[in-house]
Amino acid sequence: MAxxxxxxxxxxxxxxxxxxxxPVAxxxxxxxxxxxxxxxxGHPTYGRVDNPTWTQVEHVLAHLEDAPCxxxxxxxxxxxxxxxxxxxAGSRILIPSDGYYVTRLLADRFLAPLGVSVEERPTTAFAxxxxxxxxxxxxxSPSNPGLDMIDLAQVARDVRAAGGITIADNTTLTPLGQRPLDLGIDIVVASDTKAMGGHSDLLMGHVASRDAQIMERVEEWRRVSGAIPGPHEAWLLHRGLETLDVRFDRMCSSAQLLAERLADHPAVTQIRYPGLPSDPSHDLACKQSTRxxxxLTxxxxxxxQAEGFINNCPLLRPATSFGGVHSSAERRARWGDQVDPGFVRLSVGCEPVDELWQALNDSLNALA
Structure with a gap:
């Protein structure tokens, strides 16, 4: 166990x-x-190079990942x-065809023209x-938005044996729900805009790896490219991380209960949540995830019907992104994801679960 x-x-x-x-804060x-x-x-030099607020945030993230961040x-x-x-130039990379679409855009529009060969496979057939x-x-893993999963430990072993390195996007589960580095993945990336910050008031991300040479290159990229976080956003992330444990626990527990109830609602033609025993990802999720x-989708x-459900539910914010204290939902086909027009990605927040279920149930019942 990780x-x-x-x-x-x-x-x-x-x-x-x-x-x-x-000061304590x-x-x-x-x-x-x-x-x-x-x-x-040995001292801070310039705002593009280092910042004491960054250092404290990275210290907390390193504790969560058990790796430099x-x-x-x-x-x-x-x-x-x-x-x-x-x-x-000349590198060959493999990315999921059903993962976050902006990663595919980056690879297609910026890496490929520089001479990088980019190939795609769906998560369920990735290996x-x-x-x-x-x-x-x-x-x-889980893929966004479909929530398909892949055996990270097996992929890490197979890629290493073939002479490559692995990068895992762990945004959806955070280090509290899944630990890719412990499973052998070389690099973890995440959008801390989501559950890590948790209050929908900042943009942030992090890279973690136990390979010192990789982290040296990542630090050089940040310093030279100028892709640096703002200190105020870093401060907000630090504050959000202090409540991550309680927020994540509440959100996951509520999602499990809601998924079980939504699975029985006649308006729902399909549901995906790794915590359901009937879900295709359930067995693997039990093996490699802690939550x-x-x-859920x-x-x-x-x-x-999807738009009506979202827009008429008073405890759902119709918004893109996810992981905030406010439950939110969106119809992902509007962004071009290859999903059914009625497919809804639902991010469960921190509302009292019975109140949230009543609101979701009422909105679904009103569709009839």
Whole structure:
């Protein structure tokens, strides 16, 4: 079983290193310049290079991942850093065809024109054909939005044996729900805009790896490209991380109960949630995940029914993204995902679960 991080320690990582009279809450360092007489070694130098607020956030993330971490101004900033730090002209990469669509756009519109060969496979058939000849294999499990899963440990072993490296997007489950590095994955990326921050008020992402050379390249990419997070956003993320454990627990527990109830609703033609024994991903989720997550999907009879369900439910925010304290939902076909027009991705928030179920049930019943 993968190591479960001691989330109680997160609340005291900073406090246990404080001197008398220092503030308990993390100060926000909003400066582009630092007082720097003499040799600069070992001190903050310039706002594009380092920032004390970043350092504290990365310290917490490193505790969660049990690996060195670097933060970026968005999840795509983290994904870009991981890819640009590991590929070059002539590289061959494999990405999921049913994962987050912006990752595919990055590969198609920016990596391919630079001489990187990009191939795609669906998550359920990702290992078919093997991994020989691939320099980088990018995986997303559960996939977004379909929630299909892949055996991360097996992929990591097979890719390493073929001479490549693996990158896993762990946004949907966070380090509290799944630990790709413990399963042998080389690099983890995540959008901390979602559950890690948790309040829908910041954009942030991170890269984590136990390979020092990879992290040196990722840090160089950040420093040279200027893909840096704002200190205020970093401060907000630090505050959000302090409540991640309680939020994530509430969201996952509620999602399990709601999935069980939604599975029996006559308006729902299909449901996906790894916590349901009937779900195709259930057995694998039990094997490699510590929680089943807060995302579920339902398919309704039509686009109109999906829009009506979302827009008429007072405890659902019709919005893109996910992982906030407010439950939200969207019809993913509107972004071009290859899903049914009535397919709805539902992100379960922190509302009292019985109140949330009543609102969802009433909205579904009103479709008849």
């Amino acid at each position: 190591r479960t991080p001691k989330t109680g320690e997160i609340l005291h990582l900073r406090g246990n290193a404080l001197s008398k009279g220092e 993390l100060p926000l360092t909003q400066s582009s310049m630092f007082h720097l007489p003499g040799a600069p070694d 670097l933060i970026f101004p968005s999840g795509m900033g983290a994904i870009s850093a991981a890819l640009f730090a590991t590929v070059r 078919q054909g093997g991994f020989d000849g691939f320099d980088v294999v990018f995986v997303e 089943f997550g807060f995302l 339902i398919t309704l009879a039509s686009e109109d």
